[in-house]
Amino acid sequence: MESTFRQGIIYSLTAYLLWGILPIYWKTLGVVQAFEILSNRFIWSCVFVWILIIASGRVKSFLAETQDIFTNPKQALAMLAAAITISFNWGLFIWAVNDGRIVETSMGYYINPLVSIVFGVFFLKERLDNWQMAAVICAVIGVGTMVWNLGQLPWVSVSLAVSFALYGLIKKCLSVTTMTSIMLETLLITLALAYEYYLSLHGTSAYQTAETSTLIMLACAGVVTATPLLFFTAGAKLLPLKIIGFLQYIAPTISLLIGVFMYGENFTSVHMVAFGWIWFGLFLFTIAQIKRR
Secondary structure (H helix, E strand, C coil): HHHHHHHHHHHHHHHHHHHHHHHHHHHCCCCCCCCHHHHHHHHHHHHHHHHHHHHCHHHHHHHHHHHHHCCCCCHHHHHHHHHHHHHHHHHHHHHHHHHHHHHHHHHHEEEHHHHHHHHHHHHHHCCEEEEEEHHHHHHHHHHHHHHHHHHHHHHHHHHHHHHHHHHHHHHHHCCCCHHHHHHHHHHHHCCCHHHHHHHHHCCHHHHHCCCCHHHHHHHHHHHHHHHHHHHHHHHHHCCCHHHHHCCCCHHHHHHHHHHHHHHHHHHHHHHHHHHHHHHHHHHHHHHHHHHHH
């Protein structure tokens, strides 16, 4: 039992550490347009996961799951919605990182669990306890602080939080394994290949203009995308939800530190107050999770 718990911690920590340092990878690819990075992320994720499916002998189960999904119109629409939602989330994240908004992206993924709570209430008819209600209110105050002092909504943070929470909600309605899910989501976005073809026709594709090292990094986008997901799935099966809920804050914390100390992004007193409210809300949220379990 103890060895299983330790193994789950290692898997989960690996996933969140990889997600935390991911901005460095996309920042290094900043010479490539954000949408082209996104299209390559889909193309190479599809290739990498297909190789894993073949290597693990899961081709038959993948085809069976795929058939089950697409013979059910509701499941097929849900899969398409998941693909579109995660496309938006990934694309916005890559663009924001390369536009010098890593701090905003970290705020988005701090807020995400609290947005998921709200979605649970509205769409799944779940009930909020007092701790969860207080946590959501703290997050709203944090975002409100940014709006009041800066005169604008931190739209990158809010959009990332809402889109990823919506993706989680959709996936909750889909009974599908991780590798099948990634494979179908990337296959459904055939626009990625069309976009690459369009760029090549105009001579602006990275494959025509970029250095070899950049092309290698683009090709590795699939590995970078799928690996933390696979580690997370393995860890989630071995750990209690309260542990997973606590560990999930590692990734945005690393991203925040990278944005401030590595890339010199602004972190003003306004940010400190806003993040302070959100962090306090997450503290209450964590207590709520522990009490419920």
